Amino acid sequence: MAETQEILEGAMAVAHAVARCRPEVIAAYPITPQTHISEELSQIVADGDLDAEFVKVESEFGAASVVCGASAAGARTYTATSSQGLLLMNEVLWNIAGMRLPVVLACANRSLSAPLSIWCDHQDAEAIRDCGVIQLYAEDNQEACDQHLIAFKVAEDRRVLLPAMVNLDGFLLTHVFEPTIIPDQALSDQYLPPYKAVLKLDIDDPATFGAFTEPDKCMEGRWMVHDACRRSLPVIEEASAEFEKVFGRASGGLLENYKTDDAETILVAKGSISGTIKDVIDEMRDEGTKVGLMRIKTYRPWPGEAVLAALKGAKQVAVIERGGSFGAGGIMTPEVKETLYDAGLRIPVSGFCVQLGGREVPPDGIREIIDRVSSGEKQTAYEYFRLKQELLPDLVPEV
Amino acid sequence: MANKLLSTEKLSIGCVAPPGASLVNKTGAWRTQRPVFKQKDCIGCRACDLACPEGCVFGDPKKKQFDFDPDYCKGCGICAAECPVDDIDMVMEEK
Numbered sequence: 009m010a011e012t013q014e015i016l017e018g019a020m021a022v023a024h025a026v027a028r029c030r031p032e033v034i035a036a037y038p039i040t041p042q043t044h045i046s047e048e049l050s051q052i053v054a055d056g057d058l059d060a061e062f063v064k065v066e067s068e069f070g071a072a073s074v075v076c077g078a079s080a081a082g083a084r085t086y087t088a089t090s091s092q093g094l095l096l097m098n099e100v101l102w103n104i105a106g107m108r109l110p111v112v113l114a115c116a117n118r119s120l121s122a123p124l125s126i127w128c129d130h131q132d133a134e135a136i137r138d139c140g141v142i143q144l145y146a147e148d149n150q151e152a153c154d155q156h157l158i159a160f161k162v163a164e165d166r167r168v169l170l171p172a173m174v175n176l177d178g179f180l181l182t183h184v185f186e187p188t189i190i191p192d193q194a195l196s197d198q199y200l201p202p203y204k205a206v207l208k209l210d211i212d213d214p215a216t217f218g219a220f221t222e223p224d225k226c227m228e229g230r231w232m233v234h235d236a237c238r239r240s241l242p243v244i245e246e247a248s249a250e251f252e253k254v255f256g257r258a259s260g261g262l263l264e265n266y267k268t269d270d271a272e273t274i275l276v277a278k279g280s281i282s283g284t285i286k287d288v289i290d291e292m293r294d295e296g297t298k299v300g301l302m303r304i305k306t307y308r309p310w311p312g313e314a315v316l317a318a319l320k321g322a323k324q325v326a327v328i329e330r331g332g333s334f335g336a337g338g339i340m341t342p343e344v345k346e347t348l349y350d351a352g353l354r355i356p357v358s359g360f361c362v363q364l365g366g367r368e369v370p371p372d373g374i375r376e377i378i379d380r381v382s383s384g385e386k387q388t389a390y391e392y393f394r395l396k397q398e399l400l401p402d403l404v405p406e407v
Numbered sequence: 408m409a410n411k412l413l414s415t416e417k418l419s420i421g422c423v424a425p426p427g428a429s430l431v432n433k434t435g436a437w438r439t440q441r442p443v444f445k446q447k448d449c450i451g452c453r454a455c456d457l458a459c460p461e462g463c464v465f466g467d468p469k470k471k472q473f474d475f476d477p478d479y480c481k482g483c484g485i486c487a488a489e490c491p492v493d494d495i496d497m498v499m500e501e502k
Protein backbone atom coordinates (compact mmCIF):
# COMPACT_ATOMS: atom_id res chain seq x y z
CA MET A 9 0.00 0.00 0.00
CA ALA A 10 1.41 3.35 -0.95
CA GLU A 11 1.92 5.78 1.89
CA THR A 12 2.60 9.33 0.86
CA GLN A 13 4.91 11.83 2.44
CA GLU A 14 3.56 15.23 3.34
CA ILE A 15 5.24 18.33 4.67
CA LEU A 16 3.72 18.63 8.10
CA GLU A 17 4.30 20.35 11.40
CA GLY A 18 5.45 17.79 14.00
CA ALA A 19 2.49 18.21 16.34
CA MET A 20 0.00 17.96 13.45
CA ALA A 21 1.68 14.84 12.14
CA VAL A 22 1.57 13.26 15.60
CA ALA A 23 -2.14 14.09 15.95
CA HIS A 24 -2.93 12.35 12.67
CA ALA A 25 -0.77 9.35 13.53
CA VAL A 26 -2.60 9.08 16.86
CA ALA A 27 -5.96 9.24 15.08
CA ARG A 28 -4.86 6.25 12.96
CA CYS A 29 -4.50 4.32 16.25
CA ARG A 30 -8.23 4.87 16.82
CA PRO A 31 -8.16 5.97 20.47
CA GLU A 32 -11.66 5.88 21.92
CA VAL A 33 -11.20 8.47 24.66
CA ILE A 34 -8.88 11.47 24.46
CA ALA A 35 -8.55 14.03 27.24
CA ALA A 36 -6.05 16.85 27.19
CA TYR A 37 -5.43 20.34 28.49
CA PRO A 38 -3.56 22.89 26.40
CA ILE A 39 0.04 23.68 27.24
CA THR A 40 2.81 25.00 25.01
CA PRO A 41 4.44 23.34 23.09
CA GLN A 42 2.06 20.37 23.18
CA THR A 43 -1.13 22.26 22.34
CA HIS A 44 -1.21 21.63 18.60
CA ILE A 45 -1.38 17.87 19.16
CA SER A 46 -4.56 17.96 21.24
CA GLU A 47 -6.00 20.90 19.27
CA GLU A 48 -5.70 18.97 16.01
CA LEU A 49 -7.08 15.81 17.60
CA SER A 50 -10.12 17.67 18.89
CA GLN A 51 -10.62 18.99 15.34
CA ILE A 52 -10.34 15.49 13.88
CA VAL A 53 -12.96 14.25 16.36
CA ALA A 54 -15.22 17.26 15.75
CA ASP A 55 -15.00 16.71 11.99
CA GLY A 56 -16.26 13.18 12.51
CA ASP A 57 -13.05 11.65 11.19
CA LEU A 58 -12.37 9.78 14.41
CA ASP A 59 -15.01 8.02 16.47
CA ALA A 60 -13.73 9.08 19.87
CA GLU A 61 -14.83 10.97 22.93
CA PHE A 62 -12.73 14.13 23.31
CA VAL A 63 -13.09 15.16 26.94
CA LYS A 64 -12.33 18.78 27.75
CA VAL A 65 -10.89 19.04 31.23
CA GLU A 66 -9.91 21.73 33.70
CA SER A 67 -6.28 20.66 34.10
CA GLU A 68 -3.72 18.01 33.29
CA PHE A 69 -4.63 16.33 36.55
CA GLY A 70 -8.14 16.03 35.14
CA ALA A 71 -6.86 14.83 31.76
CA ALA A 72 -4.80 12.07 33.34
CA SER A 73 -7.70 11.12 35.61
CA VAL A 74 -10.13 10.89 32.68
CA VAL A 75 -7.84 8.61 30.66
CA CYS A 76 -7.16 6.58 33.81
CA GLY A 77 -10.86 5.94 34.34
CA ALA A 78 -11.61 5.41 30.66
CA SER A 79 -8.74 2.98 30.31
CA ALA A 80 -9.96 1.07 33.38
CA ALA A 81 -13.34 0.89 31.65
CA GLY A 82 -11.65 -0.80 28.70
CA ALA A 83 -11.16 2.05 26.23
CA ARG A 84 -8.03 2.84 24.24
CA THR A 85 -6.99 6.23 25.59
CA TYR A 86 -4.63 9.05 24.75
CA THR A 87 -3.44 12.31 26.23
CA ALA A 88 -0.60 14.73 25.54
CA THR A 89 1.16 17.30 27.66
CA SER A 90 4.38 19.17 28.45
CA SER A 91 6.42 20.46 31.33
CA GLN A 92 4.33 21.61 34.31
CA GLY A 93 1.39 19.75 32.81
CA LEU A 94 3.26 16.46 33.05
CA LEU A 95 4.16 17.23 36.63
CA LEU A 96 0.53 17.90 37.39
CA MET A 97 -0.22 14.45 35.95
CA ASN A 98 2.49 12.88 38.07
CA GLU A 99 0.29 11.61 40.88
CA VAL A 100 -2.18 10.04 38.47
CA LEU A 101 0.57 8.50 36.32
CA TRP A 102 1.83 6.48 39.30
CA ASN A 103 -1.71 5.20 39.73
CA ILE A 104 -2.15 4.45 36.03
CA ALA A 105 1.07 2.42 36.08
CA GLY A 106 0.16 0.67 39.33
CA MET A 107 -3.30 -0.18 37.98
CA ARG A 108 -1.54 -1.44 34.85
CA LEU A 109 -3.55 0.67 32.42
CA PRO A 110 -2.13 1.00 28.89
CA VAL A 111 -2.68 4.75 28.52
CA VAL A 112 -0.53 6.31 25.81
CA LEU A 113 0.59 9.89 26.07
CA ALA A 114 2.97 12.28 24.39
CA CYS A 115 5.27 14.67 26.16
CA ALA A 116 6.39 17.63 24.08
CA ASN A 117 9.52 18.05 26.15
CA ARG A 118 9.85 21.44 27.77
CA SER A 119 11.76 22.92 30.67
CA LEU A 120 10.37 23.19 34.19
CA SER A 121 9.85 26.36 36.19
CA ALA A 122 11.46 28.30 37.80
CA PRO A 123 12.83 30.28 35.99
CA LEU A 124 9.94 30.10 33.56
CA SER A 125 10.88 28.75 30.16
CA ILE A 126 8.72 27.32 27.44
CA TRP A 127 11.66 25.86 25.51
CA CYS A 128 13.02 22.38 25.22
CA ASP A 129 14.89 20.20 27.65
CA HIS A 130 14.17 16.82 29.19
CA GLN A 131 13.61 17.75 32.81
CA ASP A 132 9.86 17.17 32.61
CA ALA A 133 10.03 13.57 31.41
CA GLU A 134 12.96 12.78 33.65
CA ALA A 135 11.06 14.06 36.68
CA ILE A 136 8.56 11.23 36.20
CA ARG A 137 11.23 8.70 35.28
CA ASP A 138 10.54 6.31 38.11
CA CYS A 139 6.76 5.94 38.00
CA GLY A 140 6.50 2.91 35.69
CA VAL A 141 5.61 4.77 32.48
CA ILE A 142 7.49 3.41 29.46
CA GLN A 143 9.43 6.28 27.86
CA LEU A 144 10.33 6.43 24.19
CA TYR A 145 12.29 9.33 22.63
CA ALA A 146 12.06 10.47 19.03
CA GLU A 147 14.82 12.05 16.99
CA ASP A 148 12.54 13.36 14.25
CA ASN A 149 8.86 13.73 13.48
CA GLN A 150 8.54 10.49 11.54
CA GLU A 151 9.87 8.59 14.49
CA ALA A 152 7.56 10.48 16.87
CA CYS A 153 4.58 9.40 14.73
CA ASP A 154 5.70 5.80 14.41
CA GLN A 155 6.57 5.49 18.08
CA HIS A 156 2.93 6.25 18.91
CA LEU A 157 1.78 3.09 17.13
CA ILE A 158 4.55 1.12 18.79
CA ALA A 159 3.64 2.66 22.16
CA PHE A 160 0.03 1.46 21.90
CA LYS A 161 1.18 -1.97 20.74
CA VAL A 162 3.60 -2.40 23.64
CA ALA A 163 1.41 -0.79 26.32
CA GLU A 164 -1.54 -3.06 25.47
CA ASP A 165 0.51 -6.23 25.21
CA ARG A 166 -0.63 -8.60 27.98
CA ARG A 167 2.96 -9.17 29.01
CA VAL A 168 3.26 -5.44 29.70
CA LEU A 169 0.02 -3.54 30.45
CA LEU A 170 1.68 -0.27 31.35
CA PRO A 171 1.31 3.34 30.23
CA ALA A 172 3.74 4.48 27.54
CA MET A 173 4.91 8.01 26.75
CA VAL A 174 6.38 9.23 23.49
CA ASN A 175 8.79 12.11 24.02
CA LEU A 176 9.32 14.63 21.26
CA ASP A 177 11.36 17.75 21.77
CA GLY A 178 9.20 20.81 22.25
CA PHE A 179 9.44 23.27 19.34
CA LEU A 180 12.49 21.47 17.90
CA LEU A 181 10.11 18.74 16.71
CA THR A 182 6.57 19.83 17.58
CA HIS A 183 6.77 23.07 15.62
CA VAL A 184 9.13 22.03 12.85
CA PHE A 185 7.82 21.13 9.39
CA GLU A 186 9.30 17.94 8.02
CA PRO A 187 8.35 15.50 5.29
CA THR A 188 6.42 12.88 7.22
CA ILE A 189 4.44 9.78 6.35
CA ILE A 190 1.17 9.51 8.25
CA PRO A 191 0.72 5.77 8.78
CA ASP A 192 -1.86 4.33 6.41
CA GLN A 193 -5.19 3.50 8.11
CA ALA A 194 -5.47 -0.06 6.81
CA LEU A 195 -1.89 -0.85 7.79
CA SER A 196 -2.43 0.77 11.17
CA ASP A 197 -5.50 -1.38 11.74
CA GLN A 198 -3.54 -4.45 10.77
CA TYR A 199 -0.71 -3.50 13.14
CA LEU A 200 -2.91 -2.42 16.01
CA PRO A 201 -6.10 -4.45 16.48
CA PRO A 202 -8.75 -3.07 18.85
CA TYR A 203 -7.80 -3.04 22.52
CA LYS A 204 -9.34 -5.75 24.68
CA ALA A 205 -8.87 -5.13 28.37
CA VAL A 206 -8.07 -8.10 30.61
CA LEU A 207 -9.83 -6.58 33.59
CA LYS A 208 -12.18 -3.66 33.30
CA LEU A 209 -14.63 -1.61 35.26
CA ASP A 210 -18.08 -3.10 34.85
CA ILE A 211 -21.19 -2.01 36.75
CA ASP A 212 -22.54 -5.55 36.63
CA ASP A 213 -19.33 -7.05 37.91
CA PRO A 214 -17.78 -4.43 40.15
CA ALA A 215 -14.12 -4.33 41.11
CA THR A 216 -11.70 -1.92 42.77
CA PHE A 217 -8.64 -0.95 40.72
CA GLY A 218 -5.41 -0.33 42.61
CA ALA A 219 -7.00 -1.47 45.83
CA PHE A 220 -5.69 -0.91 49.34
CA THR A 221 -2.88 -3.21 50.41
CA GLU A 222 -1.54 -3.87 53.89
CA PRO A 223 2.24 -3.81 54.38
CA ASP A 224 2.31 -7.57 53.75
CA LYS A 225 1.24 -7.10 50.12
CA CYS A 226 2.12 -3.58 48.95
CA MET A 227 5.72 -4.35 48.03
CA GLU A 228 4.64 -7.16 45.71
CA GLY A 229 2.12 -4.83 44.08
CA ARG A 230 4.88 -2.31 43.33
CA TRP A 231 7.34 -5.01 42.26
CA MET A 232 4.89 -6.14 39.60
CA VAL A 233 5.18 -2.68 37.98
CA HIS A 234 8.98 -2.99 37.97
CA ASP A 235 8.76 -6.51 36.60
CA ALA A 236 6.31 -5.61 33.82
CA CYS A 237 8.41 -2.61 32.83
CA ARG A 238 11.54 -4.76 32.61
CA ARG A 239 9.66 -7.36 30.61
CA SER A 240 8.55 -4.75 28.11
CA LEU A 241 12.11 -4.57 26.70
CA PRO A 242 11.79 -7.59 24.37
CA VAL A 243 8.19 -6.57 23.63
CA ILE A 244 9.41 -3.17 22.40
CA GLU A 245 11.91 -4.95 20.14
CA GLU A 246 9.21 -7.30 18.84
CA ALA A 247 6.74 -4.48 18.25
CA SER A 248 9.40 -2.47 16.41
CA ALA A 249 10.32 -5.45 14.22
CA GLU A 250 6.66 -6.00 13.41
CA PHE A 251 6.30 -2.31 12.62
CA GLU A 252 9.06 -2.61 10.06
CA LYS A 253 7.40 -5.69 8.56
CA VAL A 254 4.00 -4.01 8.24
CA PHE A 255 5.05 -0.49 7.24
CA GLY A 256 8.33 -1.22 5.50
CA ARG A 257 10.38 1.32 7.44
CA ALA A 258 12.40 0.83 10.58
CA SER A 259 11.24 2.82 13.58
CA GLY A 260 11.37 2.43 17.32
CA GLY A 261 13.58 -0.13 19.00
CA LEU A 262 15.76 0.33 22.03
CA LEU A 263 18.82 2.14 20.68
CA GLU A 264 20.32 3.48 17.54
CA ASN A 265 24.04 2.83 17.27
CA TYR A 266 25.52 5.33 14.87
CA LYS A 267 29.08 4.53 13.81
CA THR A 268 29.79 2.95 17.20
CA ASP A 269 31.31 -0.33 15.98
CA ASP A 270 34.95 0.74 15.95
CA ALA A 271 34.45 3.97 17.91
CA GLU A 272 36.91 4.90 20.63
CA THR A 273 34.73 7.73 21.86
CA ILE A 274 31.00 7.15 22.11
CA LEU A 275 28.49 9.85 22.87
CA VAL A 276 25.18 8.98 24.52
CA ALA A 277 22.13 11.15 23.91
CA LYS A 278 18.41 11.06 23.30
CA GLY A 279 16.02 13.19 21.29
CA SER A 280 16.55 15.65 18.47
CA ILE A 281 20.05 16.75 19.49
CA SER A 282 21.18 13.45 17.97
CA GLY A 283 20.87 15.02 14.51
CA THR A 284 23.48 17.66 15.33
CA ILE A 285 25.69 15.05 16.98
CA LYS A 286 25.58 12.81 13.90
CA ASP A 287 26.62 15.73 11.66
CA VAL A 288 29.60 16.43 13.90
CA ILE A 289 30.48 12.72 13.98
CA ASP A 290 30.44 12.60 10.18
CA GLU A 291 32.82 15.56 9.97
CA MET A 292 35.16 14.21 12.62
CA ARG A 293 35.14 10.73 11.08
CA ASP A 294 36.38 12.35 7.86
CA GLU A 295 39.19 13.86 9.91
CA GLY A 296 40.04 10.43 11.32
CA THR A 297 38.48 10.64 14.80
CA LYS A 298 36.85 7.35 15.78
CA VAL A 299 33.67 8.63 17.31
CA GLY A 300 30.09 7.36 17.38
CA LEU A 301 26.72 7.96 18.97
CA MET A 302 24.55 5.64 21.00
CA ARG A 303 21.09 7.18 20.81
CA ILE A 304 18.63 6.12 23.48
CA LYS A 305 15.22 5.51 21.91
CA THR A 306 13.81 3.55 24.84
CA TYR A 307 14.74 5.24 28.09
CA ARG A 308 12.36 3.40 30.43
CA PRO A 309 12.74 0.51 30.77
CA TRP A 310 16.51 1.09 30.78
CA PRO A 311 17.93 -1.09 28.00
CA GLY A 312 20.99 -2.11 30.04
CA GLU A 313 22.10 -5.10 27.98
CA ALA A 314 21.90 -3.21 24.71
CA VAL A 315 23.74 -0.24 26.27
CA LEU A 316 26.50 -2.53 27.47
CA ALA A 317 26.80 -4.18 24.07
CA ALA A 318 27.08 -0.77 22.38
CA LEU A 319 29.56 0.77 24.81
CA LYS A 320 31.78 -2.06 25.95
CA GLY A 321 34.44 -1.51 23.30
CA ALA A 322 34.73 2.25 23.83
CA LYS A 323 37.77 3.93 25.37
CA GLN A 324 35.67 6.78 26.73
CA VAL A 325 32.04 7.76 26.86
CA ALA A 326 30.42 11.20 27.04
CA VAL A 327 26.78 11.46 28.06
CA ILE A 328 25.00 14.47 26.63
CA GLU A 329 22.05 15.45 28.78
CA ARG A 330 19.21 17.93 28.81
CA GLY A 331 18.50 17.66 32.49
CA GLY A 332 20.09 16.83 35.78
CA SER A 333 19.53 15.88 39.37
CA PHE A 334 20.22 18.99 41.41
CA GLY A 335 22.61 18.25 44.21
CA ALA A 336 23.77 14.99 42.66
CA GLY A 337 24.76 15.19 38.99
CA GLY A 338 23.29 13.83 35.81
CA ILE A 339 20.35 11.55 35.30
CA MET A 340 21.44 9.33 32.41
CA THR A 341 25.14 9.65 33.25
CA PRO A 342 24.96 7.58 36.45
CA GLU A 343 22.75 5.06 34.67
CA VAL A 344 25.38 4.54 31.99
CA LYS A 345 28.04 4.25 34.69
CA GLU A 346 25.97 1.71 36.60
CA THR A 347 25.53 -0.46 33.51
CA LEU A 348 29.27 -0.46 32.83
CA TYR A 349 30.27 -0.86 36.48
CA ASP A 350 27.92 -3.82 36.95
CA ALA A 351 29.66 -5.50 34.03
CA GLY A 352 33.04 -4.89 35.64
CA LEU A 353 34.04 -2.18 33.13
CA ARG A 354 35.77 1.01 34.24
CA ILE A 355 35.45 2.98 31.02
CA PRO A 356 35.62 6.72 31.89
CA VAL A 357 32.14 8.23 31.55
CA SER A 358 31.89 12.01 31.46
CA GLY A 359 28.56 13.75 31.87
CA PHE A 360 27.56 17.05 30.31
CA CYS A 361 24.39 19.04 30.76
CA VAL A 362 24.55 20.81 27.42
CA GLN A 363 21.20 22.44 27.25
CA LEU A 364 18.43 23.57 29.52
CA GLY A 365 15.51 25.77 28.60
CA GLY A 366 16.13 25.64 24.86
CA ARG A 367 19.69 26.94 24.74
CA GLU A 368 21.22 26.18 21.38
CA VAL A 369 23.94 23.57 21.18
CA PRO A 370 25.95 24.45 18.10
CA PRO A 371 28.06 21.78 16.41
CA ASP A 372 31.25 23.34 17.77
CA GLY A 373 29.99 22.59 21.30
CA ILE A 374 29.60 18.90 20.49
CA ARG A 375 33.01 18.98 18.82
CA GLU A 376 34.56 20.55 21.92
CA ILE A 377 33.13 17.78 24.11
CA ILE A 378 34.39 15.05 21.77
CA ASP A 379 37.84 16.70 21.64
CA ARG A 380 38.01 17.01 25.40
CA VAL A 381 37.08 13.43 26.22
CA SER A 382 39.11 11.93 23.34
CA SER A 383 42.26 13.81 24.31
CA GLY A 384 42.55 11.70 27.42
CA GLU A 385 41.27 14.41 29.75
CA LYS A 386 40.21 12.58 32.83
CA GLN A 387 36.56 11.76 33.41
CA THR A 388 34.46 14.89 33.86
CA ALA A 389 32.07 14.83 36.77
CA TYR A 390 28.69 16.12 35.63
CA GLU A 391 29.35 19.55 34.11
CA TYR A 392 26.94 22.31 33.14
CA PHE A 393 28.57 22.90 29.78
CA ARG A 394 29.47 26.47 28.81
CA LEU A 395 27.82 27.87 31.90
CA LYS A 396 27.86 31.66 31.58
CA GLN A 397 29.75 32.65 34.70
CA GLU A 398 29.29 36.32 33.78
CA LEU A 399 25.55 36.00 34.39
CA LEU A 400 25.87 34.70 37.93
CA PRO A 401 25.37 37.01 40.91
CA ASP A 402 27.09 36.64 44.27
CA LEU A 403 25.99 33.11 45.08
CA VAL A 404 25.71 33.88 48.77
CA PRO A 405 24.00 37.26 48.87
CA GLU A 406 25.05 39.71 51.53
CA VAL A 407 22.13 41.00 53.54
CA MET B 408 -16.98 -11.70 41.91
CA ALA B 409 -17.37 -13.52 38.67
CA ASN B 410 -13.94 -12.76 37.24
CA LYS B 411 -11.72 -15.74 37.85
CA LEU B 412 -8.60 -13.59 37.61
CA LEU B 413 -9.47 -12.10 40.96
CA SER B 414 -9.01 -13.70 44.32
CA THR B 415 -8.60 -12.52 47.87
CA GLU B 416 -5.59 -14.79 48.37
CA LYS B 417 -3.30 -13.44 45.64
CA LEU B 418 -2.72 -10.04 44.16
CA SER B 419 -4.02 -9.47 40.64
CA ILE B 420 -2.51 -7.50 37.77
CA GLY B 421 -3.15 -3.87 38.64
CA CYS B 422 -4.07 -4.83 42.20
CA VAL B 423 -7.68 -5.11 41.12
CA ALA B 424 -9.76 -6.44 43.98
CA PRO B 425 -13.25 -7.88 44.19
CA PRO B 426 -15.73 -5.50 45.80
CA GLY B 427 -15.90 -5.63 49.56
CA ALA B 428 -12.12 -5.92 49.96
CA SER B 429 -12.27 -3.42 52.79
CA LEU B 430 -14.44 -5.90 54.71
CA VAL B 431 -11.58 -8.37 54.55
CA ASN B 432 -8.92 -5.75 55.25
CA LYS B 433 -9.42 -4.61 58.83
CA THR B 434 -8.51 -0.96 58.43
CA GLY B 435 -8.75 0.04 62.09
CA ALA B 436 -5.22 -1.06 62.88
CA TRP B 437 -3.56 2.37 62.84
CA ARG B 438 -5.87 4.06 65.34
CA THR B 439 -4.21 5.89 68.24
CA GLN B 440 -7.43 6.88 70.04
CA ARG B 441 -10.80 5.24 70.25
CA PRO B 442 -14.26 6.50 71.15
CA VAL B 443 -16.03 5.35 74.28
CA PHE B 444 -19.80 5.51 73.85
CA LYS B 445 -20.91 6.14 77.41
CA GLN B 446 -24.59 5.48 76.64
CA LYS B 447 -25.68 7.70 79.57
CA ASP B 448 -27.02 10.97 78.19
CA CYS B 449 -27.61 9.88 74.58
CA ILE B 450 -30.66 11.53 73.00
CA GLY B 451 -30.62 9.29 69.90
CA CYS B 452 -29.95 12.18 67.48
CA ARG B 453 -27.72 9.99 65.21
CA ALA B 454 -25.19 12.80 64.73
CA CYS B 455 -22.34 10.36 65.49
CA ASP B 456 -23.67 7.76 63.09
CA LEU B 457 -24.18 10.27 60.27
CA ALA B 458 -20.88 12.07 60.80
CA CYS B 459 -18.58 9.06 61.04
CA PRO B 460 -16.49 9.10 57.83
CA GLU B 461 -15.97 5.35 58.08
CA GLY B 462 -19.62 4.46 58.51
CA CYS B 463 -18.72 2.36 61.49
CA VAL B 464 -21.04 3.81 64.15
CA PHE B 465 -24.15 1.74 64.66
CA GLY B 466 -27.02 1.80 67.12
CA ASP B 467 -30.70 2.26 67.74
CA PRO B 468 -32.04 5.80 68.17
CA LYS B 469 -35.12 4.52 69.99
CA LYS B 470 -33.03 2.70 72.55
CA LYS B 471 -30.60 5.68 72.60
CA GLN B 472 -27.68 3.29 72.45
CA PHE B 473 -24.81 3.71 69.98
CA ASP B 474 -21.44 2.05 69.64
CA PHE B 475 -18.65 1.70 67.04
CA ASP B 476 -16.93 -1.07 65.15
CA PRO B 477 -13.28 -1.26 66.27
CA ASP B 478 -12.26 -3.18 63.13
CA TYR B 479 -12.71 -0.08 60.99
CA CYS B 480 -12.77 2.96 63.32
CA LYS B 481 -9.80 5.27 62.57
CA GLY B 482 -10.05 7.13 65.86
CA CYS B 483 -10.64 10.47 64.17
CA GLY B 484 -12.85 11.74 67.00
CA ILE B 485 -15.52 13.26 64.76
CA CYS B 486 -18.30 11.32 66.50
CA ALA B 487 -17.17 12.65 69.89
CA ALA B 488 -16.85 16.20 68.56
CA GLU B 489 -20.31 16.08 66.99
CA CYS B 490 -22.22 14.56 69.92
CA PRO B 491 -24.39 17.41 71.28
CA VAL B 492 -24.60 15.96 74.77
CA ASP B 493 -20.97 14.94 75.19
CA ASP B 494 -21.85 11.28 75.52
CA ILE B 495 -18.76 10.07 73.63
CA ASP B 496 -15.22 10.28 75.06
CA MET B 497 -12.00 9.74 73.14
CA VAL B 498 -9.39 7.71 75.04
CA MET B 499 -5.89 6.58 74.13
CA GLU B 500 -5.78 3.20 72.43
CA GLU B 501 -3.60 1.05 74.66
CA LYS B 502 -3.15 -2.64 74.26
Ligand code: SF4
Pocket residue numbers: 441442458459460461462463464475476479480481482483484485486487
Ligand atom coordinates in the same frame (compact mmCIF):
# COMPACT_ATOMS: atom_id res chain seq x y z
S1 SF4 C 1 -13.63 8.00 65.96
FE1 SF4 C 1 -14.05 8.54 63.83
S2 SF4 C 1 -13.96 6.59 62.77
FE2 SF4 C 1 -14.15 6.10 64.92
S3 SF4 C 1 -16.33 5.87 65.25
FE3 SF4 C 1 -15.87 8.00 65.71
S4 SF4 C 1 -16.21 9.10 63.82
FE4 SF4 C 1 -16.10 6.91 63.30
Ligand code: SF4
Pocket residue numbers: 448449450451452453454455456471473489490491492493494495
Ligand atom coordinates in the same frame (compact mmCIF):
# COMPACT_ATOMS: atom_id res chain seq x y z
S1 SF4 D 1 -24.35 11.95 68.76
FE1 SF4 D 1 -24.37 11.54 70.92
S2 SF4 D 1 -26.50 11.91 71.44
FE2 SF4 D 1 -26.47 11.73 69.22
S3 SF4 D 1 -26.88 9.58 68.89
FE3 SF4 D 1 -24.68 9.76 68.96
S4 SF4 D 1 -24.14 9.35 71.08
FE4 SF4 D 1 -26.32 9.73 71.01
